[in-house]
Amino acid sequence: MKKFITTVVFLVAILLTIVCFPRTKEHAVVVTSNDNYSEIYVSEKLYKVKFDKKYPVGTVINYNYNFFKAFNVKVLSPIEERVMKTNNGIYDLELSGELKADDSITFYYLDKNNNIYPLSKKKILIGKENIKTYLNKKNNIKTFIITPYDLSSMRVGISTTGFNSLKHSEIDLTCLEEVNLYNLKENYKKTIPKNTKIKISALNDKIEFNIDNQIKVFSSRTYLKGNNIKIDNITRGIPKFTPSYSGTLEFTNDKNSLYMINEVDMEEYLFKVVPSEMPSSGGLESLKCQAIAARTYALSDMLQNRFAHLGFYVDDSTQSQVYNNMETNELASRAVLDTKGLIMTSNNEPIDAKYYSSSAGVATAYEDVWFNADWSSENKNYYYKGSYVDDKSLPNNENEWLSFYKNKDLKAIDSESPYFRWYAHFSKNALENSLKKSLKIIHERRPNFIEILQNNAKINDIPELGNIKDIKVLKRSEFGNIMEISFLFTNITVNVKGDYNIRSAIRCNKDFSGEIIPIIRHKKEPLINSNFLPSSFFAIEKDSEGFTIYGGGYGHGVGMTQNGAMEMSKKGSSYEEILGTFYKDVKIEKIY
Structure with a gap:
């Protein structure tokens, strides 16, 4: 009898240990929360848990639990920075720098209706301010919460003369208007006056700015923001001209070479793509076709993350579509504005136009x-x-x-x-x-x-x-x-x-x-x-x-033959008729 009681006590102790022993859940993501229970995702699996309070949808938490309750809830704070590059499980954050992904990294999308769900495509859009990043105890990225993103801006890799290389040994430029020079990581900002000349050089792993013979050296990504920034040592087009850029020019040093990225409004980008890709002699309707096709193509490349390892969506050559290789003109710009935000879609996705x-x-x-x-x-x-x-x-x-x-x-x-x-x-x-x-x-x-x-x-x-x-x-x-x-x-x-x-x-x-x-x-x-x-x-x-x-x-x-589009335009066809000749079963939709 004594042996039996001992066995029962031992089993009860084991059972109480199992029931009461605290265990841990990490990076749980709140889906719904009410007075009775909360739904959470843990590594994309859905659970119901009783918490002492309600948490907003999309909250990321660690907590302990046993058979009876959840406790020791800790709300995790996100890193709210843009991801500027990603390659082979390494994510380059704008301020925090390069961080490694956890082996079980998870991606969630929090939509505009406050619904959250795992993403089937494990991708994020670089350069967008729509990402919350959560680290585990090893400071590796464990969770991404992604919210709706703005599609109205582009990131363009700028090539040397002749589109020979994306790597620059040095960059000479003139600020035709007042611009801002800044570096977020190094907390630096300076206003650069109109007509200032700047020489930018790779200095080992740093970036050297020579501003009217005054030297400033940066150790990280640096920006110039403004209009009419002329790149003096790049030549474009026939007849030849020196291109200028608006928006933001972003400079990084990679293995003692400079990369230059132009972040610019989508329509501003198209002002310089459309005349570079199609002459105006075909008339307005053909230029509208080119604008819609170019906008769709750019958006498709953006969503595919084709150049995510380099930090941009498209380059400025025929590898993507030619950008800033011809001077802008009034008719091409009108075609862009007349079709603002219009793209071609198939099955609710932008086509590869x-x-x-x-x-x-x-x-x-x-x-x-x-x-x-x-x-x-x-x-x-x-x-x-x-x-x-x-x-x-x-x-x-x-x-x-x-x-x-x-x-x-x-x-x-x-x-x-x-x-x-x-x-x-x-x-x-x-x-x-x-x-x-x-x-x-x-x-x-x-x-x-x-x-x-x-x-x-x-x-x-x-x-x-x-x-x-x-x-x-x-x-x-x-x-x-x-x-x-x-x-x-x-x-x-x-x-x-x-x-x-x-x-x-x-x-x-x-x-x-x-x-x-x-x-x-x-x-x-x-x-x-x-x-x-x-x-x-x-x-x-x-x-x-x-x-x-x-x-x-x-x-x-x-796809679209540009000469064919121009001939149809000259004969009076509308841009809808022309695009319908080259692309089948697509819709023309406005995305912004």
Whole structure:
């Protein structure tokens, strides 16, 4: 009996320990709270808990609990700073600097109706003031609370002259109006007078400002805010001009190179994108199309966090869309203002609004241009695919495509474009010279998109090339663009796939071919010393002297053809009609 009582006491003690022993929940996020209980998320799992008081939705807490109650509730204080960059689990906060993410980091969205829920996409938008950051006991980021964000501003990476690099060795500028120089981390602010010249240099890991021969050195991100800040050592455009920027210019030092980011209102950004991407000769409606497409494209890139590791949404080159490469003009600015806040959406999301200069009379599919090395691709069905030629039938074989690209008399949506038809003739020697250099570059930069065969067996490196014997199209989309091409030499065969790779394999530049290969356009003067073919919409004709490339269009062939939009505008089409020609099943919606 004594042994039984001892056992019962022991079991009761264990039970009381289990029931009463305090345990801890960390980074619980309040979903609802009333007099009876609170709903909370812990690592995205939903629980009901009885607290002694109500807590506002979105409060982040640590607490102890046992079988009977929750107690020792501690409300955590957030870091309310912008995240300026993010890369591989490291988040660079504007004041706190780089912080590491916890292995079980969670993201929650608190919407405008005060509802909170976990985010399926583990992303935050850099540079936005809509984030609360919560750290765990190791000072790693454990929780992000994200609130609705403002979409009306852009962050643009500014390149050197010729868009050659985003890294600057130094930056010379003139403040055409009074501006503010400030550094938040170092609590520094100074007003810079009008017409002041500033030289900015990378100094080891610091940033040196030489302001009228007065030196100020910063150890962290530094800003200039104002209008008409002219960058004296950057040249843009034809005719050439020195660009100026408004909004905020942000400077950081990365491995002894300067990055310069322009944070600017979206519409101000478009004032300098639209004229850089489309001439005004097409009229107001085509410029409205360009404004809507450019705004949509910019927003799509913003939401994709494409350049989050560098701290901006888009760059200022053709990698995104060209910014500040032409002077602003009244008609383009009017088109931007007339369409303020308008974007194209599909399934309530901004589309990836691709556009390009001119077509060859056909539009191709997204997946026929942007695909992975294994041919996989995203499915984007909101682009028009098919013929723009009056006769909608398309060629079925290589001979028919060759005849198609030779035909200058076809009538299409943008057949008035100089690039509607073009050709370039290469001697065997010039083509061999070009390929010797270009194929090695492709192999170095995108090895998965190039295959080297010797005696029908794959090899890893490109040897010294023999004589060119032939060029064969291995894969062409049903809409005419080449997806994979084969160069047959006497000693090896090299297969190249991908739109840009194919276009940059056959270079007309004298530095590659040893001679200038003019690209003869069917209207206007030849294109001289081009670094790549205008498009991958082409066919090859071989003769005893070499090869002639007959092609059409300029650009990738997906989405809006700008020349086509301009021609439709001249004929009286509205921007809604024009956009509806190039993008299918999309809505035009106002986001602000």
